[in-house]
Amino acid sequence: DAKTTQPTSMDCAEGRAANLPCNHSTISGNEYVYWYRQIHSQGPQYIIHGLKNNETNEMASLIITEDRKSSTLILPHATLRDTAVYYCIVRVRGSSNTGKLIFGQGTTLQVKP
Amino acid sequence: DAGVIQSPRHEVTEMGQEVTLRCKPISGHNSLFWYRQTMMRGLELLIYFNNNVPIDDSGMPEDRFSAKMPNASFSTLKIQPSEPRDSAVYFCASSFQVGLAGETQYFGPGTRLLVL
Numbered sequence: 001d002a003k004t005t006q007p008t009s010m011d012c013a014e015g016r017a018a019n020l021p022c023n024h025s026t027i028s029g030n031e032y033v034y035w036y037r038q039i040h041s042q043g044p045q046y047i048i049h050g051l052k053n054n055e056t057n058e059m060a061s062l063i064i065t066e067d068r069k070s071s072t073l074i075l076p077h078a079t080l081r082d083t084a085v086y087y088c089i090v091r092v093r094g095s096s097n098t099g100k101l102i103f104g105q106g107t108t109l110q111v112k113p
Numbered sequence: 114d115a116g117v118i119q120s121p122r123h124e125v126t127e128m129g130q131e132v133t134l135r136c137k138p139i140s141g142h143n144s145l146f147w148y149r150q151t152m153m154r155g156l157e158l159l160i161y162f163n164n165n166v167p168i169d170d171s172g173m174p175e176d177r178f179s180a181k182m183p184n185a186s187f188s189t190l191k192i193q194p195s196e197p198r199d200s201a202v203y204f205c206a207s208s209f210q211v212g213l214a215g216e217t218q219y220f221g222p223g224t225r226l227l228v229l
Contacts (some may be wrong), residue, residue, distance in 0.1 A: 043220030
């Protein structure tokens with residue numbers, strides 16, 4: 001699975017959009033981009049995933065660059081409850097190695113009042 | 114749905130004792146994963162099962178660790194004998210995998226293990 005690079009930490013004002021970047025310059029054509037987050041003392045929580053098109057769900061939007069070497073997770077209106085560590089993961093779906101999620105250090109997002 | 118259920122939520126034991134962690138996956142899910150999280154190493158996959166069969170146990174640290182999944186609704190992770198360096202939060206996750214779809218993993222609340 002391709003390696004990802006994320007900033008260690010970010011701050012965001014409550015009510016503003018939080019934009020979390022991720023670099024995955026060695027991503028392969030069949031690898032998806034996944035985002036999970038982990039709120040303090042809880043298990044990781046799935047947010048969103050995509051291959052090459054932009055994706056949106058009730059939690060967030062995922063913007064993937066045309067060359068797929070980087071992506072941005074957008075929380076449109078951050079709240080204090082969005083304070084968490086956000087993990088960007090790239091992996092192949094449906095392969096014999098399909099189960100593995102390799103978590104890096106992630107980005108610690110602090111939403112401030 | 115109750116989500117992934119793990120027990121116990123907290124465990125304190127002495128070095129050398131046997132520790133058994135338990136997990137009940139979400140009903141209908143066919144894949145189960147055990148992870149360990151420490152400050153030093155972050156979140157690591159230990160082992161995962163698909164249809165109750167272990168698929169990849171390359172993350173299991175050593176022979177002191179063993180995992181079983183006797184049926185689709187129950188799994189255990191056993192450490193015998195336990196050591197202080199095993200202190201960590203252990204997460205269980207499950208997913209439903211059919212071909213290329215449905216690979217979102219749902220995590221339990223974790224078991225916080227302290228080995229003295």
